[in-house]
Amino acid sequence: MYSFKNDYAEGAHPDILQKLIATNLVQHDGYGEDEYSVEAKEVLRQKIQNPDAAIYFVSGGTQTNLIVISSLLRPHEAVISANTGHIYANEAGAIEATGHRVITVDTEDGKVAPAAIENILQAYLLRPHVVKPKLVYLSNSTEIGTIYKKSELEQLSAYCRSKDLYLFLDGARLGHALTAEGNDLTLSDVSRYTDVFYIGGTKNGALLGEAIVFGNSDLAKDLDYMLKQKGALLAKGRLLGIQFLELFKDDLYFSLAKHANKMAMKVARAIKKLGYDFLTEPVTNQIFPILPNDVVEKLAKRYAFYVWKTIDADLVAIRLITSWATDEDKVDAFIAELETASVPIKR
Amino acid sequence: MYSFKNDYAEGAHPDILQKLIATNLVQHDGYGEDEYSVEAKEVLRQKIQNPDAAIYFVSGGTQTNLIVISSLLRPHEAVISANTGHIYANEAGAIEATGHRVITVDTEDGKVAPAAIENILQAYLLRPHVVKPKLVYLSNSTEIGTIYKKSELEQLSAYCRSKDLYLFLDGARLGHALTAEGNDLTLSDVSRYTDVFYIGGTKNGALLGEAIVFGNSDLAKDLDYMLKQKGALLAKGRLLGIQFLELFKDDLYFSLAKHANKMAMKVARAIKKLGYDFLTEPVTNQIFPILPNDVVEKLAKRYAFYVWKTIDADLVAIRLITSWATDEDKVDAFIAELETASVPIKR
Amino acid sequence: MYSFKNDYAEGAHPDILQKLIATNLVQHDGYGEDEYSVEAKEVLRQKIQNPDAAIYFVSGGTQTNLIVISSLLRPHEAVISANTGHIYANEAGAIEATGHRVITVDTEDGKVAPAAIENILQAYLLRPHVVKPKLVYLSNSTEIGTIYKKSELEQLSAYCRSKDLYLFLDGARLGHALTAEGNDLTLSDVSRYTDVFYIGGTKNGALLGEAIVFGNSDLAKDLDYMLKQKGALLAKGRLLGIQFLELFKDDLYFSLAKHANKMAMKVARAIKKLGYDFLTEPVTNQIFPILPNDVVEKLAKRYAFYVWKTIDADLVAIRLITSWATDEDKVDAFIAELETASVPIKR
């Protein structure tokens, strides 16, 4: 069996493990005060071209989301998210557990647009009987594999600033977004257009770890306290610093993401060639082809993946995810198997 | 400079890193469903001689404390802790942030006794105007290096059960406690006498990781949801499973702790021989000698440690911590330096 | 101007004020231990034919909802409500502020049905990445004036019990529901079919006050602590006890609600006669006629009411609310004005 279930089925990129070994017995201060963390932050500040950015490393995405959001909001303030947003669909109520409603907007493509936010603001006017929408949460790439164009993020940013809303971008798969075909955003753009975002390490080659970036460090006031309070301050913070240093000092992060995307696109092209459709246009390492039940059954014998959605009596959408570790031979074998299993469909 | 500031200044025991490398590219399910985690839990259940224990791996101690406590308590219930307890003194209000008061008892030795709990219960009788004490939090070894004897834990356990109080033991340094001179507790005893406890990996050879153990799995009902909600469920849960498997399959965990204790005792004996006192009797890897200011100043030139408490105009207590990674040569050099710096004190 | 905006525009029924005066200088214990509260609870237990019910008086509906729900749920558990439910639409995130998601179901009539709950349960299967639905919240009468039939509540009750879900009924306007045309529920039925419900005083003749009723007192364990913690335990609890005693000792509560319904039905019949439609079939003291803009404009000169929803370019739905204090002369005048303003519509 080979798994296309997710992008965290393997460990870490070997360079990271080597670096952990090389530095293992050097003594360092704890809680993120080690020199690797300090240096990794400096490297990231250069990448985003913002020497004043406030940067923090934490162990996972849910932790990041709940800390960032609860640190920015007052008790009566709420978050706006796509209904597919990770904070709404996959985090066991982490945001509500900090006291804040997540208001969702229905989307086809997993993306939030100014018009949808405007509808929410209009629906929440009856002060003080309603919550006050105050933060917009985005994911890039989204939970269904799509990406934001520069113009879209720019418009969202301008809209949010005009309405005094914070804009927070979840970058669990930011590497995949920024190296996708059709992407025109840079890491620096992401920083400039948002109030805060994070760069996901876990799903792109690290053992664990996400980097939270506040372009405006005023918004990060006292965040260290909140990291500690929520259990996010690792005693051996070096573990996160070393990994991000390794990922970013020579742009390993981006080459890993490119590989994942390349593998996904190879599969996607083969699927298209066979005449199948997709739930969303494939551009990153998560693709959602719609396949006949019998084809899916055959594939499932040798490959692991999620069945995402029943389309009709004959068809289902499945989710295939590739990663920095995906073996091209396995991809080729999967394609061959798919071709064998398929009776090409007339479109 | 050599550091005796804490037991998390280095990385992980080399065997752990080797195991991470050896398993790195094997694909596994995420979120703790990997086979290493499953096997590590089985090994731990055998160690504590309780096949029904519910076990969970998380990344750090504050996270463990806040999840365990908030999962067990209803909104009006409170925790009793020593005033030196980590949850009160060192976790940025993590417990209160989940809605619960931490009621402290003053102690000299960092330990909680039934009489102190009884006093609290008597002070919290004016229902419903007060909170309801419901959980007793202990650390073993304590934050000031002391340990519980079997008879003490047995009495606490009986007392708590008689008063319908949960007993939760923070084992961030449980290895050091259970391998200390004078210890008469086993891991199995700890499980039997408490409702829930955790085994600390971070301070005893792991990169990160703590194992939460509920002897009675009924108390752990739905804990998986709470792990996810608080951001404690690592996507690459294998990272924790592999480490605990390596630490416990051949009792590496205990030999590492023994080394740390041995190094601390070597220093402690030398200090005693020089006629100095201690804040608390040294038995584990944290010792608190009381030294003259000038001696401390000389030592501070080559060794890092915390100045813990001013005793009087001439004397301060310092905290020295050793670990699995402490180099005996450095310990010997420290002792030599101390002897040179000291004018032996008549007692 | 005469107001049909809500059912809390006036003070309290005069009998209540007289009783407050008559008892004013009698000394009583505070915090609900007064004899009026004790007696009022006894009267209510008789009305619901359940001598073991646990009953508490608090000052308002939002307070009731947040206390009941947060007392019953563990941190990862969630509530299911109609999207029109007061806890979702009108309470400024009170439930989320206690840490729990409110999952909504879209409804036309403001009512929750087993099939809708089933859909939610199916959508929340991906444990532990999702919250766990655990409590169903209903209002009777609903926020849009509709009521539950006995068979509906019976089915909901059976469904919830089969799925281990709590059933909580918000009775802010329970009097209006139980005295509506077509109602076949009794107070005792409401208690039997739910786990907990409340009887609203504020909107039916009291100055303030709601009675929380747990048919099974086990579920109310330690609720007194939670009332105090959330600021709901009035020092002069007599104020609530006296009012509920007065409302229930001779069924004043029901006669007040009947008057409100009667006034609303009189208006509704006149509106129907003029050929207008309603958003929901009028049965209680909240009615939602759909009227031409120009008619609404004319009425608005002498009567206050909410414009509820734009239907099309010509029509809007308005909300008219009557109460125990509604003056029949004003109702007649309103009807006359409406008839004058209207050009009867052919249907």
Next chain:
Amino acid sequence: MYSFKNDYAEGAHPDILQKLIATNLVQHDGYGEDEYSVEAKEVLRQKIQNPDAAIYFVSGGTQTNLIVISSLLRPHEAVISANTGHIYANEAGAIEATGHRVITVDTEDGKVAPAAIENILQAYLLRPHVVKPKLVYLSNSTEIGTIYKKSELEQLSAYCRSKDLYLFLDGARLGHALTAEGNDLTLSDVSRYTDVFYIGGTKNGALLGEAIVFGNSDLAKDLDYMLKQKGALLAKGRLLGIQFLELFKDDLYFSLAKHANKMAMKVARAIKKLGYDFLTEPVTNQIFPILPNDVVEKLAKRYAFYVWKTIDADLVAIRLITSWATDEDKVDAFIAELETASVPIKR
């Protein structure tokens, strides 16, 4: 039996009840938008000589405390209070339930002094492992009957401002403080020296109700949302507005408090004359005489009061509370009984 147990054993001052009756059927907007509330706020702004003050009426003290504190603090911030402070000793963990630690200072007289705050700040320096003290909570009069002098409040205010700490004064018994012998504070002083305070109605003649006053309305930003979210926004807000208007338009509030104090002082003088001591010097309507057990037993046959503290084998301190409603004849009878029961003590 006559009760000296508390100052909320009776209903409301008769003028208030009359006003409720007189206004009962006038229709008003709900949720504090009624004209009585608007006018009462205006009267209070004049009394404190601050036309910009933001004022809110809520139903009780615990509610006030939890709303004010949770609206001002971020998640990692904590409160400093006397150990006798109502928020610590009597509110069932209401503040912790909103996520914030209450740090206590031990006091003999129930008052917080700058030196005690300074000690706390010094003990909470180890950022980010500790909470951040951010708000100082005082009561005036205190829970043990003492009052702040103008110079004390002035110094506290200057100290708090120099340390960027909020100063919040709980005025559940502010009337009694401001009319006590030896008081030199005015309502306007209280507003000027604090960031926010409240004026207690419940314990001084109202059925229920407290007025929250923010001298600087910027600090009250969005407080209306938080009132609603915590269940503190009464639908019939008129009930609070009418009462505060009645209490303050002709200074009834102060004359009621004076009566309560006068009655307490009459008792206190008699007790002193008999040679007994007090736990704290009696100046307001709460006094704590230390009496022989047998005297207490005799008094307890006809009078209700709390036994506060055992002093030694022979003596106990009791708490006697008088109120606006205390009958001077009963006071005289109590004194006579006490004289009869006492064997005068040589001091």
